[in-house]
Amino acid sequence: MELSITQPDDWHLHLRDGDILEAVVPYSAHHFGRAIVMPNLKPPITTTAAALAYRASILKALPANSDFTPLMTLYLTDSTSPEEIKLARESGVIFAVKLYPAGATTNSQDGVTDLFGKCIPVLEEMVKQNMPLLVHGEVTNPEVDIFDREKVFIETVLSPLVQKFPKLKVVMEHVTTIDAVKFVESCAEGSVAATVTPQHLVLNRNSLFQGGLQPHNYCLPVLKRETHRQAIVSAVTSGSKRFFLGTDSAPHERQKKECPSGCAGIYNAPVALSVYANVFEEAGALDKLEAFTSFNGPDFYGLPRNTSKITLRKTPWKVPESFSYASGHIIPMFAGQMLEWLPSSV
Numbered sequence: 202m203e204l205s206i207t208q209p210d211d212w213h214l215h216l217r218d219g220d221i222l223e224a225v226v227p228y229s230a231h232h233f234g235r236a237i238v239m240p241n242l243k244p245p246i247t248t249t250a251a252a253l254a255y256r257a258s259i260l261k262a263l264p265a266n267s268d269f270t271p272l273m274t275l276y277l278t279d280s281t282s283p284e285e286i287k288l289a290r291e292s293g294v295i296f297a298v299k300l301y302p303a304g305a306t307t308n309s310q311d312g313v314t315d316l317f318g319k320c321i322p323v324l325e326e327m328v329k330q331n332m333p334l335l336v337h338g339e340v341t342n343p344e345v346d347i348f349d350r351e352k353v354f355i356e357t358v359l360s361p362l363v364q365k366f367p368k369l370k371v372v373m374e375h376v377t378t379i380d381a382v383k384f385v386e387s388c389a390e391g392s393v394a395a396t397v398t399p400q401h402l403v404l405n406r407n408s409l410f411q412g413g414l415q416p417h418n419y420c421l422p423v424l425k426r427e428t429h430r431q432a433i434v435s436a437v438t439s440g441s442k443r444f445f446l447g448t449d450s451a452p453h454e455r456q457k458k459e460c461p462s463g464c465a466g467i468y469n470a471p472v473a474l475s476v477y478a479n480v481f482e483e484a485g486a487l488d489k490l491e492a493f494t495s496f497n498g499p500d501f502y503g504l505p506r507n508t509s510k511i512t513l514r515k516t517p518w519k520v521p522e523s524f525s526y527a528s529g530h531i532i533p534m535f536a537g538q539m540l541e542w543l544p545s546s547v
């Protein structure tokens with residue numbers, strides 16, 4: 202069986218920098234037309250000038266003849282100025298601003314400590330500039346159980362935010378709970394949307410511990426119980442325009458995953474399309490796959506849909522055990538396992 206779909210985009214991607222960037226960018230560029238590139242580098246991409254430089258290094262790392270387009274983002278801090286939002290908009294290459302609650306995830310130390318106390322003028326400017334806010338939606342209060350952090354974030358931050366700024370475009374990134382699905386569905390279409398990762402569609406929290414501790418299945422927000430996974434599958438396969446593809450592909454060098462205090466993040470770029478296709482096939486919803494991978498994202502961002510096509514062929518293929526690069530190895534999601542759908546550009 203073969204499926205021809207409009208070329209997908211990845212609306213949530215970590216490309217890193219230096220030699221990891223060089224190692225991973227070809228895999229994203231092979232499958233995706235564009236990607237929203239996350240700004241959580243060390244140091245973070247907090248200015249338009251830094252985003253322009255980062256964009257140039259991504260373009261430099263692309264394979265010859267690739268027409269992959271990185272869509273850049275700014276990392277919001279307590280001291281981001283409204284002026285910076287204007288500059289970002291004027292640049293023509295920055296498409297969103299990313300909110301990391303300080304301490305919530307990888308390289309979020311410089312993130313926001315008090316959104317309503319420090320960021321109101323910036324949020325007002327974002328409304329004026331029609332600049333979307335992308336959200337890592339977890340509270341950081343250590344007293345809140347890690348499995349409840351997304352739900353509590355919705356109650357204490359996201360819901361008040363959407364009420365205060367009904368015209369702000371918000372993307373709740375990498376949703377993991379039924380609470381997030383219900384929240385996004387309760388908001389106006391076109392104002393609040395969500396990205397969904399491969400891992401949160403096919404894995405539940407058991408896979409963190411199956412046969413011993415599994416660091417390569419550790420990401421944030423952490424995997425949840427099966428009932429949450431099922432709710433997310435139902436949401437994306439329903440055909441709702443509010444949900445779209447965002448891999449959250451987040452490579453870390455092997456030693457940084459297989460160690461005490463290992464990093465959060467799953468490297469899934471090479472397998473993402475295969476996994477998504479399988480989810481839609483199992484739900485009997487292959488006819489809805491293309492809207493999720495290729496239409497809902499650009500429609501929400503107000504960008505044109507891609508015009509080229511890719512083919513997904515139903516044929517077994519084996520995921521590499523690891524990807525080697527100058528400074529180490531990256532272990533992908535489903536390393537060494539067989540997958541069913543093989544994507545190829547045409």
Ligand SMILES: NC(=O)N[C@@H](CC(=O)O)C(=O)O
Nearest residue numbers: 215306307420421451465466
């Ligand atoms: N998802 C993750 O577990 N990690 C991401 C950060 C993020 O998206 O929260 C990373 O940059 O490694």
Ligand SMILES: [Zn+2]
Nearest residue numbers: 306337421422
């Ligand atoms: Zn995140």
Ligand SMILES: [Zn+2]
Nearest residue numbers: 215239449451
């Ligand atoms: Zn991410």
